[in-house]
Amino acid sequence: xxxxxxxxxxxAGIAFxxxxxxxxxxxxxxxxxxxxxxxxxxxxxNPVVLKRFTDVWNVKEQLVIAEVFxxxxxxxxxxxxxxxxxxxxxxxxxxxxxxxxxxADRPNLQTFLSPEIEKRTxxxxxxxxxxxxxxxxxYLETDDLIPAYRQYLMQQGAYxxxxxxxxxxxYGDEGVSYKDINAKRIVFAEGFGMLQNPFFKALPLDGTKxxxxxxxxxxxxxxxxxxxxxxxIPIGEDRYKLGATYNWEDKTDLPTKEGETExxxxxxxxxxxxxxxxxHIAGIRPTVKDRRPLLGRSLESDRILVLNGxxxxxxxxxxxxxxQLYNYIENNIALDENISIHRxxxxxxxx
Numbered sequence: 001x002x003x004x005x006x007x008x009x010x011x012a013g014i015a016f017x018x019x020x021x022x023x024x025x026x027x028x029x030x031x032x033x034x035x036x037x038x039x040x041x042x043x044x045x046n047p048v049v050l051k052r053f054t055d056v057w058n059v060k061e062q063l064v065i066a067e068v069f070x071x072x073x074x075x076x077x078x079x080x081x082x083x084x085x086x087x088x089x090x091x092x093x094x095x096x097x098x099x100x101x102x103x104a105d106r107p108n109l110q111t112f113l114s115p116e117i118e119k120r121t122x123x124x125x126x127x128x129x130x131x132x133x134x135x136x137x138x139y140l141e142t143d144d145l146i147p148a149y150r151q152y153l154m155q156q157g158a159y160x161x162x163x164x165x166x167x168x169x170x171y172g173d174e175g176v177s178y179k180d181i182n183a184k185r186i187v188f189a190e191g192f193g194m195l196q197n198p199f200f201k202a203l204p205l206d207g208t209k210x211x212x213x214x215x216x217x218x219x220x221x222x223x224x225x226x227x228x229x230x231x232x233i234p235i236g237e238d239r240y241k242l243g244a245t246y247n248w249e250d251k252t253d254l255p256t257k258e259g260e261t262e263x264x265x266x267x268x269x270x271x272x273x274x275x276x277x278x279x280h281i282a283g284i285r286p287t288v289k290d291r292r293p294l295l296g297r298s299l300e301s302d303r304i305l306v307l308n309g310x311x312x313x314x315x316x317x318x319x320x321x322x323x324q325l326y327n328y329i330e331n332n333i334a335l336d337e338n339i340s341i342h343r344x345x346x347x348x349x350x351x
Contacts, residue, residue, distance in 0.1 A: 001175065001182040002026040007164050008189035009033070011142065011314040012307045014149050015322035016187055018073060023326065028181050029153050032163035034193075041283065042212055042233060042243040043140040045315040047112050050089050050134070050227055053103035057292075057338065060111070062316040063136050069319035070140065077152055081144040087137035090228035090270060091117065091129040100132045112136050124219060124273035137225065139233050139241075140315045164190075166198055171301045185329065189307045192251075192284040199298040200306045202346050207284040208311075209250045211259030212243040214278040220271065230266035239278060242267055244312075255280040287311040295325050296341035299349070305329065306341060 003025040006017050013029065020027050045066070047059040056062075070082035091097050097117060104113040114133040121127070153159035160181075169186075170177045176186045192207040194200050218238045226232045233241040245259045260280060267275070286309050288294060294309035307325050310317045327333040334340075341347045 001184065002028055003184050004028075005030060005176065005178055005181055005183045005186040006189060007031065007186065008191060008193075009146060009150055009153075010189065010191050011318035012191070012310055012321065013187075013189035014073075014146070015069070015318035016189060016307055016325060017153070018069070018319075019322040019326045023330070028158055028160060028183070030160045030162060030164050030178070031150070033150065033161055034163075041142050041210075041285075041314065042231065042241050043142045043315060044087075044225060044231060044233055044241075045138055045140065045313070046087055046134060046227075047136045047316075048103075048109060048134055053099055053109070053113075055108045055112070056313060056316075058320070059136075059316065062320040065319045065323060066316050073145070073149075077145075077148050079144060079148050081141040081148075082138070083141070084138035085233075086224040087134040088118070088131040088224055088226055089134060090127060090226060091132055092228070093129060097129055104132075122220075122222060124271055125222070126270045126272070131226075134227075139225065141235075166196075171303055176301075176303050185303045185305060187305045187307055187325070191286045191308065194286065194294075194306065194308050197306075199300060199304050200294070200308070200341070203294055203306075203308075203341055203344065204289045205294070205309060206248065206287055206289050207251055208287040209245070209247040209252070209282060209284050210243065210312075211245040211247075211255055211263065211280065211282045212241060213260070213263050213280050215240050215242050215267070216276040216278055217271070217273055219273050220275075228266070228270050230263060232267075251284060253282050253284055255282045285311055292343075293317060293321055293339045294341050295321060295328070295335055295339045296347065299347060 004020055004027040006013050006027055006029045009031040017029055047056050074080060074082055091100060103109050104115045112135045117130040117132055119130045168179050175184045188197055194205055216239050222234055231243055235241055242263050245262050288309040294306055298304040324335060328335050337343050342349050
Protein backbone atom coordinates (compact mmCIF):
# COMPACT_ATOMS: atom_id res chain seq x y z
CA UNK A 1 0.00 0.00 0.00
CA UNK A 2 1.12 3.55 -0.78
CA UNK A 3 0.12 6.68 1.08
CA UNK A 4 -1.39 8.49 -1.91
CA UNK A 5 -2.63 8.20 -5.43
CA UNK A 6 -2.33 11.54 -7.25
CA UNK A 7 -4.30 12.05 -10.47
CA UNK A 8 -2.80 14.68 -12.80
CA UNK A 9 0.61 16.10 -13.66
CA UNK A 10 -0.21 19.73 -14.27
CA UNK A 11 1.27 22.27 -11.87
CA ALA A 12 -1.18 21.32 -9.11
CA GLY A 13 -0.39 17.62 -9.35
CA ILE A 14 3.36 18.18 -9.53
CA ALA A 15 3.37 20.54 -6.55
CA PHE A 16 1.36 18.15 -4.37
CA UNK A 17 3.44 15.15 -5.42
CA UNK A 18 6.62 17.04 -4.54
CA UNK A 19 5.18 17.95 -1.16
CA UNK A 20 4.55 14.25 -0.55
CA UNK A 21 8.11 13.43 -1.55
CA UNK A 22 9.49 16.10 0.78
CA UNK A 23 7.48 14.62 3.65
CA UNK A 24 8.62 11.06 2.95
CA UNK A 25 5.21 9.83 1.76
CA UNK A 26 4.82 7.11 -0.86
CA UNK A 27 2.66 7.65 -3.94
CA UNK A 28 1.66 6.62 -7.44
CA UNK A 29 0.75 9.28 -10.01
CA UNK A 30 -1.80 8.58 -12.75
CA UNK A 31 -2.14 10.79 -15.82
CA UNK A 32 -3.23 10.37 -19.43
CA UNK A 33 -0.77 13.06 -20.62
CA UNK A 34 -3.45 14.92 -22.50
CA UNK A 35 -2.68 18.53 -23.33
CA UNK A 36 -3.34 20.30 -20.03
CA UNK A 37 -3.68 24.03 -19.52
CA UNK A 38 -0.42 23.94 -17.55
CA UNK A 39 1.41 22.56 -20.56
CA UNK A 40 0.24 25.30 -22.91
CA UNK A 41 0.35 28.15 -20.39
CA UNK A 42 2.45 31.26 -20.81
CA UNK A 43 3.79 30.53 -17.35
CA UNK A 44 4.10 34.17 -16.32
CA UNK A 45 3.80 34.92 -12.62
CA ASN A 46 2.94 38.38 -11.40
CA PRO A 47 1.78 39.54 -7.94
CA VAL A 48 -0.43 42.38 -9.23
CA VAL A 49 -3.64 42.43 -11.28
CA LEU A 50 -2.45 45.07 -13.73
CA LYS A 51 -5.84 45.68 -15.30
CA ARG A 52 -7.26 46.94 -12.01
CA PHE A 53 -4.00 47.67 -10.14
CA THR A 54 -4.83 45.39 -7.22
CA ASP A 55 -2.71 42.84 -5.38
CA VAL A 56 -3.31 39.11 -5.68
CA TRP A 57 -4.81 37.29 -2.69
CA ASN A 58 -2.08 36.05 -0.27
CA VAL A 59 0.56 36.64 -2.92
CA LYS A 60 3.46 37.49 -0.60
CA GLU A 61 3.23 34.09 1.07
CA GLN A 62 2.84 32.42 -2.31
CA LEU A 63 6.01 34.09 -3.60
CA VAL A 64 8.06 33.05 -0.58
CA ILE A 65 7.10 29.40 -1.11
CA ALA A 66 7.50 29.46 -4.90
CA GLU A 67 10.95 31.05 -4.74
CA VAL A 68 12.15 28.04 -2.75
CA PHE A 69 10.07 25.34 -4.43
CA UNK A 70 10.98 25.85 -8.09
CA UNK A 71 14.77 26.27 -7.73
CA UNK A 72 14.81 23.12 -5.56
CA UNK A 73 12.86 21.28 -8.25
CA UNK A 74 15.30 22.55 -10.89
CA UNK A 75 18.18 21.11 -8.88
CA UNK A 76 16.36 17.80 -8.48
CA UNK A 77 15.60 17.46 -12.20
CA UNK A 78 18.88 19.11 -13.31
CA UNK A 79 16.92 21.37 -15.64
CA UNK A 80 16.40 25.14 -15.93
CA UNK A 81 12.76 26.24 -16.17
CA UNK A 82 12.29 28.95 -13.47
CA UNK A 83 13.08 32.41 -14.82
CA UNK A 84 12.72 35.44 -12.54
CA UNK A 85 12.45 38.42 -14.91
CA UNK A 86 11.34 42.04 -14.75
CA UNK A 87 7.85 42.88 -15.95
CA UNK A 88 6.94 46.29 -17.30
CA UNK A 89 3.43 47.59 -17.82
CA UNK A 90 3.06 49.77 -20.91
CA UNK A 91 1.10 52.89 -19.95
CA UNK A 92 -1.22 54.06 -22.70
CA UNK A 93 -2.45 57.44 -21.43
CA UNK A 94 -2.05 60.18 -18.84
CA UNK A 95 -4.95 58.58 -16.98
CA UNK A 96 -3.04 55.29 -16.76
CA UNK A 97 0.01 57.16 -15.50
CA UNK A 98 -2.10 58.69 -12.74
CA UNK A 99 -3.59 55.30 -11.90
CA UNK A 100 -0.08 53.87 -11.67
CA UNK A 101 1.09 56.57 -9.25
CA UNK A 102 -1.96 56.02 -7.06
CA UNK A 103 -1.49 52.24 -7.05
CA ALA A 104 2.24 52.45 -6.30
CA ASP A 105 1.43 54.54 -3.23
CA ARG A 106 -0.84 51.92 -1.67
CA PRO A 107 0.80 50.04 1.23
CA ASN A 108 -0.13 46.60 -0.14
CA LEU A 109 1.40 47.37 -3.56
CA GLN A 110 4.49 49.36 -2.59
CA THR A 111 6.53 46.14 -2.43
CA PHE A 112 5.82 45.40 -6.08
CA LEU A 113 5.19 48.63 -8.02
CA SER A 114 7.98 51.08 -8.71
CA PRO A 115 6.89 54.66 -7.90
CA GLU A 116 8.77 56.00 -10.93
CA ILE A 117 7.60 55.79 -14.53
CA GLU A 118 10.47 54.84 -16.81
CA LYS A 119 10.93 56.51 -20.16
CA ARG A 120 12.55 54.13 -22.60
CA THR A 121 13.19 54.09 -26.30
CA UNK A 122 12.89 50.65 -27.89
CA UNK A 123 13.09 50.48 -31.67
CA UNK A 124 9.73 49.60 -33.17
CA UNK A 125 7.81 49.87 -29.89
CA UNK A 126 5.32 52.66 -29.19
CA UNK A 127 5.86 53.86 -25.60
CA UNK A 128 4.55 57.46 -25.50
CA UNK A 129 3.59 57.39 -21.81
CA UNK A 130 6.41 55.24 -20.48
CA UNK A 131 6.58 52.02 -18.51
CA UNK A 132 5.77 50.99 -14.96
CA UNK A 133 8.01 48.34 -13.40
CA UNK A 134 6.55 45.42 -11.43
CA UNK A 135 8.67 43.41 -8.99
CA UNK A 136 8.37 39.77 -7.92
CA UNK A 137 7.76 38.58 -11.48
CA UNK A 138 9.05 36.05 -13.98
CA TYR A 139 7.94 32.99 -15.91
CA LEU A 140 8.00 29.22 -15.67
CA GLU A 141 8.70 27.04 -18.70
CA THR A 142 5.90 24.57 -18.08
CA ASP A 143 6.53 22.75 -21.36
CA ASP A 144 10.01 21.88 -20.06
CA LEU A 145 9.04 21.11 -16.47
CA ILE A 146 6.04 18.85 -17.01
CA PRO A 147 7.57 16.30 -19.43
CA ALA A 148 10.75 16.18 -17.33
CA TYR A 149 8.77 15.54 -14.16
CA ARG A 150 6.76 12.78 -15.77
CA GLN A 151 10.00 11.16 -16.90
CA TYR A 152 11.39 11.45 -13.38
CA LEU A 153 8.30 9.76 -11.92
CA MET A 154 8.57 7.01 -14.51
CA GLN A 155 12.17 6.36 -13.53
CA GLN A 156 11.06 6.12 -9.91
CA GLY A 157 8.41 3.53 -10.79
CA ALA A 158 5.72 5.88 -9.49
CA TYR A 159 3.90 6.76 -12.71
CA UNK A 160 1.00 5.30 -14.67
CA UNK A 161 0.39 6.81 -18.10
CA UNK A 162 -3.33 6.23 -18.55
CA UNK A 163 -6.67 7.98 -18.36
CA UNK A 164 -8.15 7.50 -14.91
CA UNK A 165 -11.02 5.00 -15.07
CA UNK A 166 -13.50 5.91 -12.33
CA UNK A 167 -15.26 2.54 -12.74
CA UNK A 168 -12.08 0.87 -11.47
CA UNK A 169 -11.93 3.02 -8.33
CA UNK A 170 -13.14 1.74 -4.94
CA TYR A 171 -13.06 3.43 -1.55
CA GLY A 172 -13.77 2.43 2.03
CA ASP A 173 -13.12 3.41 5.63
CA GLU A 174 -9.52 2.19 5.55
CA GLY A 175 -8.40 3.53 2.18
CA VAL A 176 -8.91 3.54 -1.58
CA SER A 177 -8.07 1.21 -4.46
CA TYR A 178 -7.53 1.83 -8.15
CA LYS A 179 -6.99 -1.33 -10.19
CA ASP A 180 -3.97 -2.93 -8.47
CA ILE A 181 -3.00 0.14 -6.44
CA ASN A 182 -4.03 0.35 -2.79
CA ALA A 183 -3.59 3.68 -1.04
CA LYS A 184 -4.62 5.53 2.07
CA ARG A 185 -5.93 8.49 0.07
CA ILE A 186 -6.39 9.87 -3.43
CA VAL A 187 -5.98 13.49 -4.57
CA PHE A 188 -7.55 14.54 -7.85
CA ALA A 189 -5.63 17.36 -9.59
CA GLU A 190 -7.21 16.96 -13.01
CA GLY A 191 -7.71 20.55 -14.10
CA PHE A 192 -10.66 20.98 -16.46
CA GLY A 193 -11.07 17.19 -16.51
CA MET A 194 -12.66 17.48 -13.07
CA LEU A 195 -16.01 17.99 -14.79
CA GLN A 196 -15.99 14.22 -15.50
CA ASN A 197 -15.16 13.35 -11.89
CA PRO A 198 -18.24 11.84 -10.13
CA PHE A 199 -17.07 13.13 -6.73
CA PHE A 200 -16.46 16.75 -7.67
CA LYS A 201 -18.28 17.50 -10.94
CA ALA A 202 -20.92 19.54 -9.06
CA LEU A 203 -18.29 22.16 -8.18
CA PRO A 204 -18.58 25.41 -10.18
CA LEU A 205 -15.55 24.91 -12.41
CA ASP A 206 -16.01 27.17 -15.43
CA GLY A 207 -13.13 26.56 -17.81
CA THR A 208 -11.75 29.51 -19.71
CA LYS A 209 -10.06 28.88 -23.04
CA UNK A 210 -6.75 30.61 -23.57
CA UNK A 211 -4.74 30.87 -26.77
CA UNK A 212 -1.02 31.55 -26.95
CA UNK A 213 1.52 32.10 -29.70
CA UNK A 214 5.26 31.81 -30.07
CA UNK A 215 6.44 34.56 -32.41
CA UNK A 216 9.86 35.47 -33.74
CA UNK A 217 10.61 39.21 -33.84
CA UNK A 218 14.26 39.55 -34.99
CA UNK A 219 14.52 43.32 -34.57
CA UNK A 220 12.87 43.57 -31.15
CA UNK A 221 15.56 43.97 -28.52
CA UNK A 222 13.64 43.38 -25.33
CA UNK A 223 15.04 41.48 -22.34
CA UNK A 224 12.04 41.93 -20.04
CA UNK A 225 8.40 40.87 -20.02
CA UNK A 226 6.01 43.46 -21.38
CA UNK A 227 2.32 43.77 -20.55
CA UNK A 228 0.18 45.88 -22.86
CA UNK A 229 -3.28 44.33 -23.03
CA UNK A 230 -1.55 41.19 -24.24
CA UNK A 231 1.80 40.08 -22.81
CA UNK A 232 5.18 39.41 -24.42
CA ILE A 233 7.73 37.12 -22.76
CA PRO A 234 11.24 36.87 -24.27
CA ILE A 235 12.34 33.22 -24.36
CA GLY A 236 15.57 33.52 -26.36
CA GLU A 237 16.69 33.43 -30.01
CA ASP A 238 14.45 36.41 -30.87
CA ARG A 239 11.38 34.38 -29.84
CA TYR A 240 8.57 35.63 -27.61
CA LYS A 241 5.52 34.12 -25.99
CA LEU A 242 2.49 36.18 -26.98
CA GLY A 243 -0.72 35.81 -24.98
CA ALA A 244 -3.27 35.37 -23.91
CA THR A 245 -6.91 35.27 -24.94
CA TYR A 246 -9.92 34.59 -22.69
CA ASN A 247 -12.94 32.74 -24.08
CA TRP A 248 -15.65 31.54 -21.67
CA GLU A 249 -17.79 29.81 -24.32
CA ASP A 250 -15.48 27.64 -26.44
CA LYS A 251 -14.36 24.54 -24.47
CA THR A 252 -12.15 22.99 -27.16
CA ASP A 253 -8.37 23.04 -27.02
CA LEU A 254 -7.98 23.93 -30.70
CA PRO A 255 -6.48 27.27 -31.80
CA THR A 256 -8.91 29.54 -33.63
CA LYS A 257 -8.74 32.23 -36.27
CA GLU A 258 -10.48 34.58 -33.83
CA GLY A 259 -7.78 33.95 -31.25
CA GLU A 260 -5.06 34.54 -33.81
CA THR A 261 -6.64 37.83 -34.85
CA GLU A 262 -6.98 39.01 -31.25
CA UNK A 263 -3.36 38.22 -30.40
CA UNK A 264 -1.88 39.72 -33.56
CA UNK A 265 -4.04 42.85 -33.35
CA UNK A 266 -2.83 43.26 -29.77
CA UNK A 267 0.79 42.92 -30.87
CA UNK A 268 0.44 45.34 -33.77
CA UNK A 269 -1.23 47.91 -31.51
CA UNK A 270 2.13 48.85 -29.99
CA UNK A 271 4.85 47.12 -32.03
CA UNK A 272 5.74 48.10 -35.58
CA UNK A 273 8.18 45.35 -36.51
CA UNK A 274 8.13 42.33 -38.79
CA UNK A 275 7.45 39.03 -37.06
CA UNK A 276 6.94 35.36 -37.82
CA UNK A 277 4.43 33.02 -36.18
CA UNK A 278 6.27 29.93 -34.92
CA UNK A 279 3.45 28.20 -33.04
CA HIS A 280 -0.18 28.75 -32.04
CA ILE A 281 -1.62 26.66 -29.17
CA ALA A 282 -4.69 26.62 -26.92
CA GLY A 283 -5.86 25.10 -23.65
CA ILE A 284 -8.69 25.28 -21.11
CA ARG A 285 -7.81 26.93 -17.80
CA PRO A 286 -9.53 25.47 -14.73
CA THR A 287 -11.17 28.69 -13.59
CA VAL A 288 -13.83 29.10 -10.91
CA LYS A 289 -16.70 31.60 -10.86
CA ASP A 290 -15.50 33.26 -7.65
CA ARG A 291 -11.84 33.15 -8.82
CA ARG A 292 -10.75 31.04 -5.86
CA PRO A 293 -9.19 27.56 -5.89
CA LEU A 294 -10.95 24.31 -5.04
CA LEU A 295 -9.45 22.29 -2.17
CA GLY A 296 -11.05 19.82 0.18
CA ARG A 297 -12.47 16.34 0.65
CA SER A 298 -15.49 14.80 -0.95
CA LEU A 299 -18.71 14.28 0.96
CA GLU A 300 -18.53 10.56 0.23
CA SER A 301 -15.20 9.96 1.97
CA ASP A 302 -12.43 11.89 3.69
CA ARG A 303 -10.05 9.65 1.72
CA ILE A 304 -10.99 11.40 -1.54
CA LEU A 305 -9.68 14.95 -2.06
CA VAL A 306 -9.43 17.60 -4.74
CA LEU A 307 -6.82 20.21 -5.70
CA ASN A 308 -8.06 22.31 -8.58
CA GLY A 309 -9.24 25.70 -9.82
CA UNK A 310 -5.84 27.41 -10.07
CA UNK A 311 -7.01 29.49 -13.03
CA UNK A 312 -4.51 31.91 -14.54
CA UNK A 313 -2.19 32.03 -11.52
CA UNK A 314 -1.13 28.44 -11.18
CA UNK A 315 2.62 29.09 -11.06
CA UNK A 316 2.43 30.83 -7.68
CA UNK A 317 -0.67 29.08 -6.38
CA UNK A 318 0.41 25.47 -6.95
CA UNK A 319 3.22 25.16 -4.33
CA UNK A 320 1.26 27.25 -1.82
CA UNK A 321 -1.95 25.23 -2.21
CA UNK A 322 -0.06 21.94 -2.09
CA UNK A 323 1.17 22.89 1.37
CA GLN A 324 -2.28 23.99 2.46
CA LEU A 325 -3.88 20.73 1.34
CA TYR A 326 -1.14 18.59 2.84
CA ASN A 327 -1.48 20.31 6.21
CA TYR A 328 -5.24 19.93 6.04
CA ILE A 329 -4.95 16.18 5.46
CA GLU A 330 -1.98 15.24 7.61
CA ASN A 331 -1.99 17.88 10.35
CA ASN A 332 -5.71 18.62 10.60
CA ILE A 333 -5.16 22.34 9.89
CA ALA A 334 -8.36 23.89 8.57
CA LEU A 335 -8.41 25.30 5.06
CA ASP A 336 -9.00 29.00 4.55
CA GLU A 337 -12.62 29.46 3.51
CA ASN A 338 -11.39 31.28 0.40
CA ILE A 339 -9.97 28.05 -0.99
CA SER A 340 -12.11 25.33 0.59
CA ILE A 341 -14.78 23.64 -1.53
CA HIS A 342 -16.94 23.57 1.58
CA ARG A 343 -17.75 27.23 1.02
CA UNK A 344 -20.34 25.92 -1.45
CA UNK A 345 -23.75 24.79 -0.25
CA UNK A 346 -23.63 21.41 -2.03
CA UNK A 347 -20.32 20.60 -0.36
CA UNK A 348 -21.04 21.83 3.16
CA UNK A 349 -19.62 19.42 5.72
CA UNK A 350 -21.79 18.33 8.63
CA UNK A 351 -20.70 19.77 11.94
